[in-house]
Amino acid sequence: MINERIVGIDLGTTNSLVAFMHGDTPAVIPGEDGLNLVPSVVALDEHDQIIVGSGARKYLIDTPERAIYSVKRLMGRGVEDVQEELKLFPFRLAEDLQAGEVLRIKLGDKTYTPPEISAFILRQLKRNAERFFGGPVTKAVITVPAYFNDAQRQATKDAGRIAGLDVLRLVNEPTAASLAYGLDKKKNGIVAVYDLGGGTFDISILKLHDGIFEVIATNGDTHLGGDDIDNLLITIALDDIRGDLGFDLRRSGEGVQTIRKAVIEAKIALSAQNSTKLDIDLPGGKRYQREITRELFETLVQPILDRTVAPCKQALKDAGLKPEQIDEVVLVGGSTRIPKVRALVEGLFKRTPHTDLNPDEVVALGAAVQANILAGGSEATKEMLLLDVTPLSLGIEVAGGVTDKIILRNSTIPASATQFYTTQVDGQANVAIHVLQGERELAKDCRSLARFDLKGVPPMTAGMPRIEVKFLIDANGILHVSAREQRSGKEAEIEVQPSYGLTDEQVESMLLESFDYAEEDFRQRQVIEARNEAETILTALDRGRSSPAWGQLTSEEQWRIAKLEKSLGDVKKGEDYQAIRKAIDDLNHATMHLAELIMDSALSTALKGKTMDQADLGEGPAAPHPVAKADFE
C-alpha cells in the first residue's frame, strides 16, 4: 500500500499535466515529445482516430470542425448555461439536445460528452505516465478549480473513470499550488493564492499551521481566464479586418483559429515586450497587420482583470481578514505572467507575490504532493494535511421557492447537515427534495444540483413520518445523501435525478466504450501501419522488376512473386492487419533471391570505380534490398 504509484493530474482548460513525487520533490512527467504541457486539445483525424495534445493543434486550423479546445468550460453544464460560451467558442453542440441533458459535442460526424472528451486528455496523460514508469498507472489525484460546483466536480470524476483511472481525490487547484509551495517552507502564517488560468479564476486564503493547510475562504469565477482575453483580442481583430479589408471572417472557423493563434502569441509577447505586431495572412492573399502596445493591451484587458477583484475582497471578508494580515501571496496560472495582473495583485494584498515556481506547473506538482500524502506519505509529506472547504453553500428548496441553506460556503469538508421531513397527505409514500447550490436567496437563482425522491415512506397520517435526511459533502466536495424514516427505522430509498450529469449507468457504458476504443485505436493503428509497409514493399518490387536482376530469376520464381504480389494487393484493402502482415512476410520471403541479385549488381557497380559510400544504395534498382526494409543496419 505504501508508496503505491498514484499520479497527480492538472486537467487544465488550456494545458494539462501529470506529475509524481520523485523522492522528496514533485516532478512533471513529460510526454513523448519531451514537453511537460499537453495542450488540452482533442481532434478526430481523417481515420476517425482521436488525437490529443500538440498533435491535435493543427486540426484546430486545418479542420476546425474535427477539433475542440477549452472543453473544461462545458464540464457539468447544461445547454441553457452555455449560451454565452457558444458565442465566443467554436463549440458545435449536437442539434437534438434537450434542456437539462448532458451536453454532446460534435467532432466530425461523431458526438461526445464533455467528460468523454476530458477522458481522452486524461488517457493521454495516463499513457505518458505509463511509458515513463514502464508499468500501469490506475490511480490519480485530479485538480479542479476551487469554485467548481458539485456537477462540475462530478463530471471531472466521471472523466477519470471513463479514462480508466480510480480518482482517489479531487483537489482544489489553488490549494494544490499551496501544497507545492509549502513543501520546502515549513512556515506558519496566512497565505493567499491567486489563480488565473486559461478559463477559470480562483482565490483561496489558507492558514498554515505546522503542516496543516487549512483553507479559510475561497471564491472565484469558473468562467474567467486567459480565454476571455484571447476572445476580446480576436473580436477586435475581426472587427478591424471587416472594417479595413472588407472581409467577414466571423463565420470562418479556419480564419478565426488563425487569428486566435496570432493573438495568443501577441499576448504572450506583451508580457516581456512593450510592443508587438499582429501579422496575419488572410485568405485571398491579403494580410492583416497591427501594432499593439502593452499600454493598449492593458487598457483593453482591464475590465477582465477587474472581475477578479470582487471575489478577492469577498474571500478576505469571509475569512474575516484585512489585506495587511496576509503574510504571503502566491500566483498560479499562465495568465499571472501578465505584468498588469501582478500589479493588480500587489495592490490588492499589499505584498509582492511569490512567483518562484512555474505558474503552469505548480498545480500539477501540488497534486503530486497530495497523491503522495494519500499513498501513505513520505519523509517530505508526513506532517502535511489538507483541510479544504466547500466553495458554495448547499441548500434545500422550501415552501415559496426559497433556498434554505443547510451547509454554508467555506465550511471545512467533509461537512454534513441533517434535515427532517414529513408528509403533507395521509399515506403519502414519496417525498421530493430539491437540492441547490449557491448563495442566492431564491431557489430559481441557485444552481439545481439534483432532485431526490424519498420512496417507500411507510403509510401514516400526514405529518406523522419523521424522515431524517443526511447531506454529506465528502473530501472531494461532492454531495452524498442518505435518508431514514425514524418512526419505522426504515432506510428510505433515494432516487437521484442529477440536474446536470451522467448517471452511473451512462458512465459505466462510456467506460466500456473507452475500452473498446483502446482496442479499436490499437487495431486501426496496426491496419494503417501494415498498409504503409505493404505500400513500401510493392513500390520497391516495381522498381526491382525493372532492374536487370529480374531477368536472372527463374520463371517459376517470377510467377510466384506475381501471385504473392496480387494477394498482398487484395488483402491490404481489407481491415485484417494480421493477414496483411502475413502477406508481407510471404512476399518478402519470395523476393529474397531477387534482393540478393540486386545487391550483387550494386556491389559490382561499386567495384567498377565507386566506393560504397558513393554507391547509390538507398534509391532505385541499385538498393541493396529493394523489398525487405529490415536489411538496413
Next chain:
Amino acid sequence: MPGDVTSTCWSCGTMRAEHFCSACGKVQPPVPVDYFSFFGLPRKLNIDVPALEREFYQLSRKLHPDLYTGADAREQEWSLEQSSQLNDAYRTLKDPIKRTEYLLRLEGVELEEQSKTATEQARVSGQVKKQVVPPDLLEEVFDLNLQLEELRTQKKMGEDDPSLIEEIGRQKLELEEKHEALLDELKRHWTEWDRAIDSGTEADRLKIRDRMVDLLNRRSYLRNLVRDVNEVLESGA
C-alpha cells in the same frame, strides 16, 4: 452523558474506545453525540477557543479521510463520518453566536422565527413576517422605516436627498454599534449560564436560557434591519 461514550473497539476488543481505540488506534464507528460531547466538553459556553483549535487539528490528523485511502471500505466510511462530525462540531463551537444558538437548540429552543429563511419566506409569500420588534427599539425602528420609505420613493423618482441619506447612515451606524454591544452582553450571560450548570437550579438555567433567546432575537432583528438599510442605500435609482 457528555464524554461518556463507551464501547468496545471493533478491531481489538479493548473497552473505552472513543473516536479511535485507545489500545490499537483504529478509527471507530461514529456514535451520535452532541458537538460538546464530541470534544469531551461540558455544555458550557465559555470555551478556550485556541485549545479547541489545537484539539481540532490533532483530531483532524487522525480522522481525516486522506489517512484512510488504503483502509478497508468500512474504515473509510467511518473516517468520513467522524471527520464530518468533527468539522461540523468545530465550526459550530468556535463561533460565539453559532455556539450559543446550538446550545439553546439542545436545550429545546426553536430560534427559527427571526431567521433569514423566515424573512425571505415572508417576503416571497407576501405575508407579514412574524417578528416581534424589541420594545426598546420600537420608536427608533418606526422612524427609520419612515425614512427608508421616503428614500425608496425618492430613488424611484431619480432624486437623492443627501441629508436624508446622511441621517439614515447615522442611524445605521448606531444600530451596528448596538448589534456589536449585544455580543458583550451575551458573554456576560455565558458566565451566568456556566455557573448555573455547575451549581444552579433548573429554574436558574431556564431564566438565563430565556434571556439568551431574547438577546439573540434582538440581535438578529438588528442584523436584518441593517441589511434592509444597506439594500435601500445600495439600490440604484
